[in-house]
Amino acid sequence: MGECCCCGASVAMRTLYRTRYRIPGTLLCDCCTAVCCAPCSLCQLKRDINIRKEMGIF
Template sequence: MSSAGAWSSGLLDCCDDAGLCCLTCFCPCVTFGRVAEIVSGGERSCGAAGAIYVLIAALTRCQWIYSCTYRARLRTQYALPDAPCCDCCVHLCCSPCALTQEYRELKARGFDPEAGWEANADKGNAPGAQQMGR
């Protein structure tokens, strides 16, 4: 389990989990939605976050601006470094890698992003659940 101040995996470790890598490359809205639901403490559902991501991508191709805000929230919640560069640059230049790193970070901290916020909160064993939401 990772501690405050350090990412549990590197930005370029995105292909360490082939399933997550493929999902994120072909459907980044799903990975983003799962991350956003956990990071927002259930305030934004996976479906809603993913739909907004797709809409922004379809209309402007600037979905990275939206997704980088959740990276910033995750970093703030766990005192993670703004590395290798600022959140917006990471998402602009390497969004799939950023999304998989954020997903892996949540898993390393005891969350199951695929299950959603409610399932994680109901388990009561998700570290930081009180800190991240309701």
């Protein structure tokens, strides 16, 4: 993936997902979101995945 995983797997997963679907943001924002509010970050990711599945683009 080419990203640093020092901050944890959730940061890497969030960054990969954001990059794959061209969602605006930065690695720093991903890290801050995952570290400061990990449950919220995972819920946001899951919600977006569900929406994309319904649209048939996941």
